[in-house]
Amino acid sequence: MADNVYRVVSPETLAAFDKVRAEVENDVLLRCLAEDAPEQTMGPDAEAMIKSGLGFVSRMLRAAMSFSAGEILADEMEWGKTRLPEYGVSISMVLKNFQRYTESLSERLPAAAFGEIRPYVESMIVGQRGIVESAE
Amino acid sequence: MPVNEGAGIHAGDDRGCRPVRQPFKFIGQDGPLGVLAENYLNAMLARDRNRAGGLVMESVSRGTSVRDLYLHVLQPVQYEIGWLWQTGRISVGHEHYCTNSTQLIMSMLYPRMFSGKRAGKRVLAACVQGELHELGLRMLTDFFEMDGWDTHYLGANMPPDGVVSTMEEWSADVLAVGVTMHYHLDEAQKLIRAVRNSERAGRAVVLVGGYACLVTGNIWQKLGADGTAGDAQQAIALASRLVEGKRNHG
Secondary structure (H helix, E strand, O other): OOHHHOOOOOHHHHHHHHHHHHHHHHHHHHHHHHHHOOHHHHOOOHHHHHHHHHHHHHHHHHHHHHOOOOHHHHHHHHHHHHHHHHHOOOHHHHHHHHHHHHHHHHHHOOHHHHHHHHHHHHHHHHHHHHHHHHHO | OOOOOOOOOOOOOOOOOOOOOOOOOOOOOOOOOHHHHHHHHHHHHOOOHHHHHHHHHHHHHOOOOHHHHHHHHHHHHHHHHHHHHHOOOOOHHHHHHHHHHHHHHHHHHHHHOOOOOOOOOEEEEEEEOOOOOOHHHHHHHHHHHHOOOEEEEEEEEEOHHHHHHHHHHHOOOEEEEEOOOHHHHHHHHHHHHHHHOOOOOOOOEEEEEOHHHHHOOOHHHHHOOOEOOOOHHHHHHHHHHHHHHHHHOO
16 A cells, blocks of 8 residues: 555544554454454463454554554564464454454544544555465 | 575574574675674574673684674674564573673673774663663664764663753763654654753754664654664764754854
């Protein structure tokens, strides 16, 4: 995605994001645990690891939005490509969690606020889908 | 970075980690001090910091400059160590052992660093609040020292007030800000704003650097800094130019 797609996210939207991000992380975690059985590859610490990972996603997303810097997200996904399999995290599960994260955000934020955030979260999905497809 | 296709290294008795055996990503035997870098890395992977330190000190005693050791041994080996952790070949504990051992070995080199002509300029270096990755900034500070600057290194996780008050006490010409994790960029912005708001420290040149700035090209402008640099040599040249410019223009 071209850099010029990443518009400045307003302070109001960042504040709205801060209010819902913990709920979103929890929502994604519960759906992931229920639908993906991550403990099969990640072991008994799966829940704690996914929770930690989703917190990391929110922090990186916020950094990218704060500085209109989508390349932060691309870099983190590149890092995750090599690092996350070491924790037993599949790249397809990451993609599903990004999709869940986006859905959950869209349900909790006003449309205008989600519209500002959308290019960032969609770039995560597009980037991760590319990683999955290149591995197939 | 050169890749040494033939190299194979082992992690000794690093139980719980996979044997390390792969082409190196950041070290090449063909590069300057490449063999020393490989031996140093192997010593660290075998958790033998005495041997690693001995290799470095022996090289210094044969005339290798501290600058070259930093550039061609310690820095690329640290990159390699980080990559080995990232790809699951060594544990986080092993990575921390290597990093802390390298800091210890750097301190052994200090007596050979503080000499030569002085530049008459002062640089204060600090990582932003929350940032724990300090080795790169420490190396940068040492490069400034070797270039004749007076240096004041504050290290990791510095609150903005502490940085500003030290700048005021010590009259720093330059503040070098280190930020590795992207989610600490907002702390860099807060720190720079605090410096700019200080009557006594606000005129200092502020450079920002570290991994978070390498990934995002123009982030230094958004943070309110005066510049950034991709390596220590560039940082010193930029700092010198900006400080002289300020001095010449009152």
